Structures are given as C-alpha cells and as structure tokens.
C-alpha cells in the first residue's frame with residue numbers, strides 16, 4: 227500500500243538502523259549515511275525500557291539484547307572518602323523485565339545486524355536536500371549527481387544536520403536543562419566489578435561504573451549551570467579545562483578522574499539539552515529520535531524513544547498510501563509519548579545531581595528506605611509510567 231520505496235536516512239546509530247530494520251522487512255530500500263568513518267563501538271550504558279522492550283521483541287532481537295546486558299548489579303552513593311552512604315539495586319527505576327541496560331556500542335552493533343539489507347555509507351553527510359514535492363533530491367558534497375528518494379529521515383542526533391538543512395539552526399529548538407555532562411572511559415582504579423559509585427556535592431556529581439562487558443571503567447561528571455555558555459562548542463581541551471575549573475578539589479576520586487580524562491580516547495562533553503519542535507516533518511523530510519525530540523540523558527529514555535519512533539514511523543509508512551498523512555500520523559502517535567519522556571528529565575536531574583546538601587541527604591534517605599518508598603518516589607514512578615506511555619497498536 228505504501229508509496230514509499232526508497233528512503234535516505236542520515237545517521238546510523240540507534241534510530242537509523244532501527245528504522246532500516248522495519249523498512250527492510252517491508253521491502254523498502256534504506257540508504258544510511260553516517261558521518262563517522264565506521265560503525266561506532268564502545269560508549270556508555272543506556273537503557274531499553276517499557277514499550278521499547280516490546281519493540282525489541284517484535285524485531286526478534288530481545289533475547290540478544292538480554293544476553294548483552296551490562297551486568298551492572300547496582301551501586302552506591304558514597305561520601306568524599308568513598309564510604310557508602312546508600313546502596314541501590316539494578317531494579318532502581320523499573321522492573322527487571324521492563325528495563326534492560328546495555329552498552330550503546332552493543333546495541334548499535336545488534337541493530338545494524340538486524341538491518342542486513344540496508345546500504346551503509348560511512349564518512350558521508352547530506353550536503354543539500356531539495357524537496358520536489360513528489361520526490362526529494364539529496365546530494366552529498368562529493369561532486370556526484372544528486373540522488374532521488376521518496377523520503378529523507380534525519381536520525382542524526384541532538385545536533386542534527388538534517389534538521390539544520392530543513393528547519394534551520396538549532397537555537398530555537400534547544401531547551402537547555404541547566405547542566406553539562408561529560409563521560410569517558412578511564413582506568414578501573416577502584417577495582418569496581420559490575421557496579422557503580424556516585425559522589426555528590428550540591429549541583430555536582432562524579433560517578434564511576436564498571437560493566438563486565440568492557441575493559442576499565444566509565445567516568446561521568448555532571449554539573450549544574452544556571453546560564454548556558456558556549457562551552458559545549460569549544461575544543462575538547464578547553465572542555466577539559468572547564469571541567470578542571472568546576473571539579474578540582476571536589477573530593478573522592480574526582481581529581482584522578484580529571485587527570486584520566488586527558489588520556490581518554492572517547493571523551494564526550496555536551497550540554498544537557500532537549501529538542502522541542504512544533505513539527506518534526508516538512509514535506510518529504512522528517513526527524514526521528516534525538517534529532518526531533520531529544521529528551522536528554524537525564525530522562526534515560528532517548529534510546530527507547532528512538533527505537534519506538536522508528537517502529538511507529540515505519541508502521542505508518544506501511545499503512546498509508548501517501549507520505550504526508552503517514553508523517554502526520556507518526557507525529558500524532560509519538561508526540562504524547564515524547565512529551566511524557568521529556569517531562570521526566572527534570573526529576574531525573576534532581577535525583578542524580580540534587581541542588582543542595584539537604585536534597586542530597588533526602589535522596590540518600592529515600593534510597594535507604596526500601597523498595598516501597600522508592601517506588602512511590604517522584605522519579606521512579608514517573609519514569610516507569612512514561613516508558614509505557616504509548617500503545618504500539620493503537621491507530
């Protein structure tokens with residue numbers, strides 16, 4: 227029934243290959259362009275939760291996802307000397323069968339393998355898109371003639387190139403959540419074994435975790451900032467300098483983490499930002515995942531939104547005889563779900579980086595108070611509900 231036979235997808239991380247899987251199952255050609263020179267491996271731990279677990283099952287990859295889970299069994303909040311203040315289990319935010327933690331690189335590999343018919347072009351970006359009404363012409367800045375597609379999907383993340391080409395600069399769509407986050411692979415100096423440690427001072431958190439699936443440890447530094455600056459646009463060396471200014475002398479392992487950041491090959495730094503747009507589609511161009519509705523790492527739901535969004539978009543393309551009503555239906559079905567998951571970012575931030583010494587103590591007391599009180603806590607119940615807030619079959 228679908229009029230779509232040939233789709234160009236920008237970005238081959240989570241949203242892109244997930245969409246390619248569903249298009250491939252319906253005999254639709256998918257071309258993915260990815261600016262990285264090859265498939266990106268490694269990365270931090272992410273979660274598949276709620277409806278995304280159901281989509282993984284429908285894709286036939288759920289058992290593999292479960293087999294790849296990080297194996298992080300829980301962790302603890304510690305004081306400046308590393309003494310445990312409060313422990314937590316892996317079931318902190320969702321029941322085990324509705325939440326699976328997996329390394330981003332493992333998930334990307336698995337999704338690529340689940341879309342074997344797609345064509346992947348690495349080291350390439352879309353240079354220009356020309357929507358001609360009944361098709362789109364896309365060129366790649368290679369000097370080769372523009373290619374014709376029925377649909378262009380921007381699955382190219384928070385700083386989406388497709389969004390910039392179709393909707394203009396990022397600024398009006400950014401919602402800064404008053405914090406900056408950094409993550410990097412570092413030596414496992416604490417000898418952590420499938421566990422996490424978090425140390426807070428007001429508005430700052432330093433964390434380390436180890437998963438049996440990867441060498442070493444991951445370090446995360448997050449700090450609140452009342453006003454947005456240009457630090458996320460600066461060079462990695464300037465960003466490390468910024469982190470030294472904010473975190474030096476904080477206590478616990480923080481100074482060693484700062485020193486280890488210098489040698490980290492996968493140093494990541496960005497503002498904690500959501501993307502909020504009045505429309506995700508324009509003609510034959512649409513946005514998927516972080517590109518259109520990034521909920522920010524503080525929601526812990528970005529990967530799930532990307533996977534569920536890919537499922538809904540492909541389903542609507544298959545059901546409708548024209549692209550525009552399909553894109554309208556995709557937005558109609560996904561918007562409440564995206565909004566619900568964006569809404570949990572603020573309580574997520576309050577949970578991981580409480581603003582005051584009192585709030586840190588209250589959070590730790592809650593963690594110590596047992597599963598029932600934890601379940602009733604604002605963050606836990608909101609997250610679990612938001613993760614389920616879409617009916618995959620409702621029309």
Ligand SMILES: Cc1cc2nc3c(=O)[nH]c(=O)nc-3n(C[C@H](O)[C@H](O)[C@H](O)COP(=O)(O)OP(=O)(O)OC[C@H]3O[C@@H](n4cnc5c(N)ncnc54)[C@H](O)[C@@H]3O)c2cc1C
Pocket residue numbers: 236237238239240241242259260261262266270271272273274330350351352381382383384385386387388407408409514515516517522523525526527528529530532
């Ligand atoms: C520190 C951190 C922790 C997180 N924790 C969690 C968590 O616990 N749970 C969770 O669900 N999510 C988490 N997330 C969010 C999650 O990683 C994202 O929401 C998810 O990766 C979104 O997938 P995506 O495919 O839409 O975009 P991305 O994964 O960002 O992928 C975009 C892809 O597009 C490519 N690209 C970019 N520009 C271009 C271009 N010009 N041309 C071609 N390709 C391009 C990029 O190289 C990349 O491969 C976290 C994110 C961060 C940064």
